[in-house]
Amino acid sequence: MKNQELVAIFERFADALEFKGDNFFKILAYRKASRVLNELTDDVAVMHEKNQLHTLPGIGKAIADKIIEYLNTGHIRKYEETIADIPASLLDMLEIPNIGPRTLAIIYHQLKVKTINELKKNIKNGRFAKLPGMGDKKAANIMKGIELYKRSLERMSIAQASDIADDLIEYIKSVIGIEKIVPAGSLRRGKETVGDIDILACTKYNKKLLNTFIKYPGTRQIVAAGTTKASIITDDGMQIDLRIVRATSFGAALQYFTGSKAHNIKLRNIAKARSMKLNEYGLFKGKKQIAGKTEEGIYRRLGLAMIPPEMREDRGEIEIAQPGNIPKLVDRSEILGDLHMHSSYSDSEAKIQELALRATKLGYKYILIADHSKSAYYAHGLEIDRLKKQWQEIDRFNRQIPEITILKGIEVDILPNGRLDYPDNILKQFDLVIASIHQGFNRNATERMITAMENRHVDIIGHPTGRLISSREGYTIDINKIMETASITGTWLELNAFWDRLDLNDIHLKTAKDTGIKISIGTDAHSVEGLDWIKYGVATARRGWLEPEDIVNTYTLDRLLRSRKK
Numbered sequence: 359m360k361n362q363e364l365v366a367i368f369e370r371f372a373d374a375l376e377f378k379g380d381n382f383f384k385i386l387a388y389r390k391a392s393r394v395l396n397e398l399t400d401d402v403a404v405m406h407e408k409n410q411l412h413t414l415p416g417i418g419k420a421i422a423d424k425i426i427e428y429l430n431t432g433h434i435r436k437y438e439e440t441i442a443d444i445p446a447s448l449l450d451m452l453e454i455p456n457i458g459p460r461t462l463a464i465i466y467h468q469l470k471v472k473t474i475n476e477l478k479k480n481i482k483n484g485r486f487a488k489l490p491g492m493g494d495k496k497a498a499n500i501m502k503g504i505e506l507y508k509r510s511l512e513r514m515s516i517a518q519a520s521d522i523a524d525d526l527i528e529y530i531k532s533v534i535g536i537e538k539i540v541p542a543g544s545l546r547r548g549k550e551t552v553g554d555i556d557i558l559a560c561t562k563y564n565k566k567l568l569n570t571f572i573k574y575p576g577t578r579q580i581v582a583a584g585t586t587k588a589s590i591i592t593d594d595g596m597q598i599d600l601r602i603v604r605a606t607s608f609g610a611a612l613q614y615f616t617g618s619k620a621h622n623i624k625l626r627n628i629a630k631a632r633s634m635k636l637n638e639y640g641l642f643k644g645k646k647q648i649a650g651k652t653e654e655g656i657y658r659r660l661g662l663a664m665i666p667p668e669m670r671e672d673r674g675e676i677e678i679a680q681p682g683n684i685p686k687l688v689d690r691s692e693i694l695g696d697l698h699m700h701s702s703y704s705d706s707e708a709k710i711q712e713l714a715l716r717a718t719k720l721g722y723k724y725i726l727i728a729d730h731s732k733s734a735y736y737a738h739g740l741e742i743d744r745l746k747k748q749w750q751e752i753d754r755f756n757r758q759i760p761e762i763t764i765l766k767g768i769e770v771d772i773l774p775n776g777r778l779d780y781p782d783n784i785l786k787q788f789d790l791v792i793a794s795i796h797q798g799f800n801r802n803a804t805e806r807m808i809t810a811m812e813n814r815h816v817d818i819i820g821h822p823t824g825r826l827i828s829s830r831e832g833y834t835i836d837i838n839k840i841m842e843t844a845s846i847t848g849t850w851l852e853l854n855a856f857w858d859r860l861d862l863n864d865i866h867l868k869t870a871k872d873t874g875i876k877i878s879i880g881t882d883a884h885s886v887e888g889l890d891w892i893k894y895g896v897a898t899a900r901r902g903w904l905e906p907e908d909i910v911n912t913y914t915l916d917r918l919l920r921s922r923k924k
């Protein structure tokens with residue numbers, strides 16, 4: 359399908375036009391076309407064959423002609439002419455958070471900057487800040503943006519990495535019917551971002567497996583191919599290392615390549631202290647292998663309980679790994695409901711009924727619909743009359759779909775002035791209230807959250823740090839003060855399971871648990887498929903050592919409602 363290629367071209371076309379100061383409506387038209395194609399599930403080529411391009415919203419004749427030109431020739435002449443005199447490295451800089459086409463035009467024309475490094479130099483020597491409309495604050499923001507951008511080039515989100523790994527493993531299994539092929543590395547540890555994907559397999563047919571692997575349809579480049587291992591780079595730029603190991607060493611290899619490195623070093627030292635040797639082939643006493651077939655065996659022979667992969671970060675897990683002392687981490691099957699999702703009443707594409715039906719398939723007993731409140735105009739926030747309509751609809755579905763309880767919730771904005779977006783007499787009518795900051799990030803965020811937590815109708819603080827892993831650092835807050843208030847007021851803190859948030863993160867979750875704070879997991883889904891992100895939430899919860907008791911989503915509906923603050 360050519361859809362995604364066209365999405366990228368139209369987006370870049372719009373950027374280039376905006377950079378050149380072209381007509382506002384023309385720019386808007388290309389951005390809209392890009393968005394429409396991005397959401398299109400049909401193949402544009404097929405639609406063109408059926409003469410249906412004009413039925414797409416926002417695709418007028420001029421743009422339809424360009425789509426057809428691209429389908430026929432692989433080029434769009436107008437686009438190529440437009441970008442011809444703009445250095446490619448310059449347009450790439452638009453990937454940096456906090457740099458838009460207009461800022462880019464200014465730095466290009468006034469500072470002659472063409473690359474990221476040149477921009478950094480001009481920020482450091484103060485020339486950037488002196489440009490009209492820029493200033494020190496903007497300079498600092500762009501510097502942060504550059505750091506985030508560089509990090510995002512090196513690492514991928516857990517969602518993208520696990521999708522690629524699933525697809526690759528399914529492909530290999532379909533071609534050669536191999537049983538033992540599993541992810542290791544940071545992906546198995548459930549880390550929020552992944553540098554490269556490590557896969558381990560066990561087979562007698564090395565050659566056949568490696569040959570199949572390097573022919574993976576999503577391969578851009580084969581980096582190395584030997585007799586027991588190979589590496590490829592996928593079309594998305596992700597490196598995948600595949601290693602084949604013997605059955606007698608499978609557990610040892612899995613342990614070794616799951617890491618983390620710091621965890622492994624500690625384990626090796628424990629082995630040494632007991633006059634044993636640990637490596638990727640097994641645990642040895644002299645020349646004799648005493649463990650290595652399974653991971654459990656290795657931990658057991660080192661005198662330790664089996665440590666779940668998500669805990670292997672050398673954050674104290676080895677010290678407590680006497681049998682019986684490892685926490686019994688939450689399992690996906692123990693999650694009885696999703697406590698944050700949006701419906702078509704605000705900015706989601708999913709209808710309430712669709713969300714409820716999907717939730718029953720996931721085995722849930724309840725879900726919380728938490729749309730945006732009225733001041734979130736950008737997200738079609740709910741005025742009180744539409745809220746009432748939504749409640750009636752929820753009541754109706756609750757009668758029609760008895761397998762699940764749809765809870766009435768809201769993600770109420772904590773406004774820049776510190777007030778909540780609805781009065782108490784409205785808030786008290788919800789089953790559960792999430793309060794979140796979406797505007798005025800750095801205006802007394804700590805105080806505003808504390809005020810929200812002191813309201814007895816606020817049950818949950820949504821995405822408490824506000825970070826976006828790929829593009830935003832988050833609010834300027836005193837997280838310790840926020841945890842202290844959460845603990846005193848009995849407010850739950852959210853673990854937002856959307857893969858670009860994962861907020862609270864693993865480290866904060868562990869502190870929250872130690873402080874006695876309850877955690878509420880929500881996917882913040884804006885589509886039916888988004889409900890599946892719960893797995894990233896569970897992985898992050900496990901990395902924060904959370905047990906079922908720490909997470910309100912494991913409670914029965916009765917207990918959940920009884921556990922709200924009074």
Ligand code: DGT
Pocket residue numbers: 542543544545551552553554555556614615616617618619622623
């Ligand atoms: P990533 O890929 O940056 O997200 O992180 P990992 O943890 O997947 O790291 P990676 O791919 O470099 O290596 C995979 C595992 O292999 C790592 O977690 C532990 C193990 N490993 C790699 N290099 C060493 C090493 O020098 N010493 C030890 N003990 N283990 C290592």
Ligand code: CA
Pocket residue numbers: 543544545553554555556
């Ligand atoms: Ca890795």
Ligand code: CA
Pocket residue numbers: 543554555556599
């Ligand atoms: Ca690796």
Ligand code: ZN
Pocket residue numbers: 769794796820821
């Ligand atoms: Zn939100």
